[in-house]
Amino acid sequence: MSTQRSDDFNPWVCQPETVQLDLEWRGRAFYILIKKRLNTGEDRAVRGAAIHGMRGFAKPGQDPKDVDPELLLNWKLAGYTRLETYIVEWSLATDAGVKLPIPSKDRGQLEALDSALTDVMEDAITAFIEARDAAEEPLKKVGSSSIETSAKKLSA
Numbered sequence: 510m511s512t513q514r515s516d517d518f519n520p521w522v523c524q525p526e527t528v529q530l531d532l533e534w535r536g537r538a539f540y541i542l543i544k545k546r547l548n549t550g551e552d553r554a555v556r557g558a559a560i561h562g563m564r565g566f567a568k569p570g571q572d573p574k575d576v577d578p579e580l581l582l583n584w585k586l587a588g589y590t591r592l593e594t595y596i597v598e599w600s601l602a603t604d605a606g607v608k609l610p611i612p613s614k615d616r617g618q619l620e621a622l623d624s625a626l627t628d629v630m631e632d633a634i635t636a637f638i639e640a641r642d643a644a645e646e647p648l649k650k651v652g653s654s655s656i657e658t659s660a661k662k663l664s665a
Contacts (some may be wrong), residue, residue, distance in 0.1 A: 523548035527597050530633045534626050541630055542598040543637065551594050559587035588631065589619060595634050 526545035531538065547555065561581040567573040593612040601609040612619040619627070 528637065530637060532629055532633055534623075534629050539600045541596050541600075541633065543595045543634060544597060545641070547594060555587075555591050555594050558590035559584055561586070588627070589616060591634070592619060592627065592630060596630070 523546055527542050528545050529540050529542050531540050533539070544551075559582050561583040563578055563580055565576055565578040567576045589612070593616065596612050599609070599611055603609070610618050
């Protein structure tokens with residue numbers, strides 16, 4: 510069994526990189542420091558946060574065509590989970606200089622923020638993710654075509 514030193518780079522895991530997004534809201538400049546990317550567990554938690562449950566399943570002996578299943582969504586929880594997961598640090602502080610706790614440390618603080626401010630942060634995170642993914646798209650295509658080529662070779 511080998512022991513991995515802390516200075517070893519592991520290309521298989523999500524590296525703890527951050528990006529600072531400089532923003533403005535109502536004439537006040539601030540920043541949020543966000544994770545450049547989420548690890549698998551964080552990503553799945555964010556993606557699944559909106560799903561609250563399902564109802565309307567067919568009962569034993571009931572024809573499934575006679576049932577209209579319904580997916581129950583909780584968009585409030587999804588928004589909170591996304592901000593709590595991505596934001597590592599921010600510069601939000603009171604006029605007296607008291608720094609506000611980050612969302613992952615205090616959900617109540619997040620709930621108390623002006624909704625227009627959280628919209629600015631959510632929009633900035635979304636724009637960053639879209640730009641990051643667009644920049645990485647050629648890499649994904651290369652990886653996909655390699656996988657498809659390998660799969661075709663195996664099936665032949």
